[in-house]
Amino acid sequence: AQSVTQLDSHVSVSEGTPVLLRCNYSSSYSPSLFWYVQHPNKGLQLLLKYTSAATLVKGINGFEAEFKKSETSFHLTKPSAHMSDAAEYFCVVSEVGSKYKLTFGKGTLLTVNP
Amino acid sequence: GAGVSQSPRYKVAKRGQDVALRCDPISGHVSLFWYQQALGQGPEFLTYFQNEAQLDKSGLPSDRFFAERPEGSVSTLKIQRTQQEDSAVYLCASSPRDRGLTDTQYFGPGTRLTVL
Numbered sequence: 001a002q003s004v005t006q007l008d009s010h011v012s013v014s015e016g017t018p019v020l021l022r023c024n025y026s027s028s029y030s031p032s033l034f035w036y037v038q039h040p041n042k043g044l045q046l047l048l049k050y051t052s053a054a055t056l057v058k059g060i061n062g063f064e065a066e067f068k069k070s071e072t073s074f075h076l077t078k079p080s081a082h083m084s085d086a087a088e089y090f091c092v093v094s095e096v097g098s099k100y101k102l103t104f105g106k107g108t109l110l111t112v113n114p
Numbered sequence: 115g116a117g118v119s120q121s122p123r124y125k126v127a128k129r130g131q132d133v134a135l136r137c138d139p140i141s142g143h144v145s146l147f148w149y150q151q152a153l154g155q156g157p158e159f160l161t162y163f164q165n166e167a168q169l170d171k172s173g174l175p176s177d178r179f180f181a182e183r184p185e186g187s188v189s190t191l192k193i194q195r196t197q198q199e200d201s202a203v204y205l206c207a208s209s210p211r212d213r214g215l216t217d218t219q220y221f222g223p224g225t226r227l228t229v230l
Contacts, residue, residue: 036221043221044157090156092156098170100170101159101162102147102159104156106155107154107155107156
């Protein structure tokens with residue numbers, strides 16, 4: 001069965017400093033991996049997705065993630081945090097054979113301090 | 115264009131009442147999904163429709179939960195005889211093609227259900 005583990009429930013950074021949100025996955029086959037962001041009172045929004053093409057994936061708002069099969073990781077990074085990045089971030093996996101069924105991690109709350 | 119909309123945004127029910135939650139997907143989207151998000155957790159898959167056909171309902175937690183999409187557009191999630199453990203945010207998502215594949219799922223804002 002597929003699963004994801006988000007290693008930090010809360011990350012706090014200062015505006016202008018780098019962001020690193022960590023995610024490890026478990027999957028029997030070649031997974032598809034996603035990062036979603038959830039702002040308060042708004043719907044989940046896709047940041048980026050990996051689907052077995054390039055291992056370094058660029059997303060919206062300057063975010064990117066690198067798929068590392070040997071480490072079973074898919075960490076999310078951004079070089080410089082902005083106040084508007086403060087939100088809940090979810091790492092998500094889906095598997096071959098049931099790609100419609102997304103399995104979410106528990107989420108990481110990102111706080112950006114001025 | 116318009117995104118996925120859900121109504122009501124907030125619902126308070128007394129234990130034992132029946133509730134109905136509505137989802138309006140993006141126009142023309144074939145696939146529709148329901149998820150349940152408990153407080154402090156990530157969303158969990160409930161059920162999946164391709165047009166009007168419910169192809170997967172493996173995530174529905176009990177037979178008190180029922181979902182339908184009779185005309186392949188609007189969907190309703192119904193919960194009978196609500197219990198306190200049903201309190202959660204219920205999210206609806208839609209995607210353009212069948213089975214989702216690796217298509218993006220577009221999420222609505224959710225309905226927050228509180229059962230007293």
